[in-house]
Amino acid sequence: MFGRFERMVAGRYLRARRGERFVSIIAIFSLIGIALGVATLIIVMAVMNGFKADLMSRVLGLNGDLNIFSAGHSITSYQDDVVAIHQVPGVVRVTPMAEGTVLIDAGSYSSGGMVRGITQNDLRDLHALSDNIIEGKIDNFQGDDAIAIGSTLAARAGLTIGSKITLLSPNGQATPFGTMPRIRAYRVTAIFDAGVNDYDTSVVLMPLASAQRFLMMPNAVSLIQVATADSLQVRGVTHAIAERLDDPRLRVMDWTQSNNAFLGALAVQQNVMFLILTLIILVAAFNVISSMIMMVKDKTRDIAVLRTLGASRSAIMRIFLMCGASVGVSGTLIGFVLGVVFCLNIEHIQHGVEHLTHTNLFNPEFYYLEHLPAKLIWSEVIEVMVMALMLSFLATLYPSWRAARTDPVEALRHE
Template sequence: MFDAFERAIAFRYLRARKGERFVSITAAFSLLGITLGVAALIIVTSVMNGFRADLMNRIIGLNGHLTVQPERGRVLADHEALVARLATFPGVAQAAPVVDGQVLLSAPGGGAGAAMLRGLPPEALAARPVIRRGIRLGSLEAFGEPDSVIVGARLAARLRLQPGDTLTLLLPQARGGDFTAAPRQRALRVAATFDVGMPEYDGRFLFVPLATAQALFGLGEAVNQVELLVDDPARVAQVTAAVRAAVAGSPLRVVDWQGANSSIYAAVVIERNVMFLILTLIVIVAAFNIVSSLTMLVKDKARDIAILRTMGAPRGAILRIFLLCGASIGCGGTLVGFALGLGVATNFPALRGWLARLDAVMPLGPELRFLMQLPSVVEPREVVAILAMGLGLSLLATLYPSWRAARVDPVEGLRHG
């Protein structure tokens, strides 16, 4: 596309000579601007992806990705067949029966309060990574023992509970009973405490074996719902559609994690999109800088253009010379920003280690210490889109100044050059 003559002239124009320092400095700032813009876009989108993934993993790690529930006020009496059927669906990693409800708590030290109780089979709870990683005291293996309970760390701290202590659960009215029934209570041994980093869950939730929850709520062999874990939570909509089609006509409703947490999910997506738009403006401003610097270069080289035209250079050659000048600035800055942003976004663990060592030698303020906790998830499609946008804007920014250079009249250029 560009012959040796055009490349030689273009790169000669990019090198600053005496009296041309200002044009060269403007071009350098244009390159720096688009480099920082593209790098910031990649880093910030990766961090926002990390925050979204971390938040959703904490939320859906406790509640499951997909829930099949009966109509209000009902229970699933014959859930075994439904669980076995749903477990065979493509994309479903686990199907587990669940019993949940609110209970009152009483601790040996006199503490009391209310909490949300969830009953699951021990193997189903052990298969949830957020719980396995969140165990702080005690052992998850002890959860399989009769009358065991796993308590949120904040709730345990408020009630002064440790693994091995006895916790009394009280249900004022067992489900299915009349209003004269005596309160149902049960003493459980604390097997472990968990901390998933969300006060709403760590301060309100506790887990018991499924049989214990069924007995406490007087459900017999019935359950409240069936929870599903899918292989790819981001594509839960496909599994949701298949499950809804399978249970159509029955008194069941299907809710996925995106619908159950729609407000939180929408807020995270909107914040991420707004940040992307704001940082895109940096790249656009840098592209305008390319237009201005290339326009000044064309004006400065008007006499050279006129001489080249009188020597027989066609308009297309002049256009390609300045197109190459602008593309070298814009595309070069985009590629450098791409490498810088991708390098930082994919090496956050190393960055955290470096900051930790620096903090040990010279304590960092809280404004910088939070960088050690930033998550990062690089989405290849987004990185490719950012790279394509940077290259596209860089090429578009060179078109008008290059066209103006090709339209320079040789006579006017020699007269006013």
């Protein structure tokens, strides 16, 4: 498409001589603008994707892909339901749990929280927690007074392994003076770090049998948590489980139903950020148009000489297309490298900035997670690069067309 002569002339025009550096400087700024736009778009999209993926993996790992519950009632025949759910294709874990709201009291610290009763084997299979035990052992998670708490709760209340913690449940026995809440002291046997601040602050775990007695739910559970082989294909498993369960009071709700508003807001935010940051590349493309028009104006006499020597209009157009495309391609490649390198080292960069500024850039109490995630989806990276290249190419069309339309007689009339 581009001949040797055209490549030579385009390369000569891109190398500024004395007196022509102003046009070259504008082209450099256009290149920098495209590079920064591409890098920014890649970084922001990677952070948004990483935040969404990390949030889903942690939330689904802790709460399951879907939950079975009975509205206003506990599930009494949960053993049979667990067996039936295990037979559904795509189910990898079934965890019955007893839940209840409690008041957590440890010395001068008190706060509302939630008790979750779970068996020792089910806790071991719940890798989002069992793989993140920072103190104590799962083997000690047994007995009538054992309890596991989150790292944030332990830090705030000053608790360690063996510390005592008191739980108060509003579910109590009825007396002539009203319902008396249940109060019981427990011993901390394990401390976990789930990576989700709300979970580490307010959720305490105890053996299922102990939780059933404390919450006054003999031989019953509050919900059955289910994990599937592919959380993105959870809808089919949800329908299969609903058809297999015999009790009409049971309800099956998967993560697409329970978190649809939150995940929908994330998707909208991601799309809006993509559109807004695309404007950076668009502005850089306008800079390319400006620099190319100035180059065409500056090279009017050269264009006339080339036309006089026999260069066709299409050759002139290809020369300036190559000049503009060089700026666009170079800027896109530089932006690609900057964006990918930044994403691959984003945690080191975050820690470096925090060390220099002595500030916490990503406080888990406000941002729900404890680190800044980044996930590169190469299809999106390629999409960004293609968009930048297309905008850069389109930006060169009009100036190149103007250069090709230059009349050599008029250009050399006053020379």
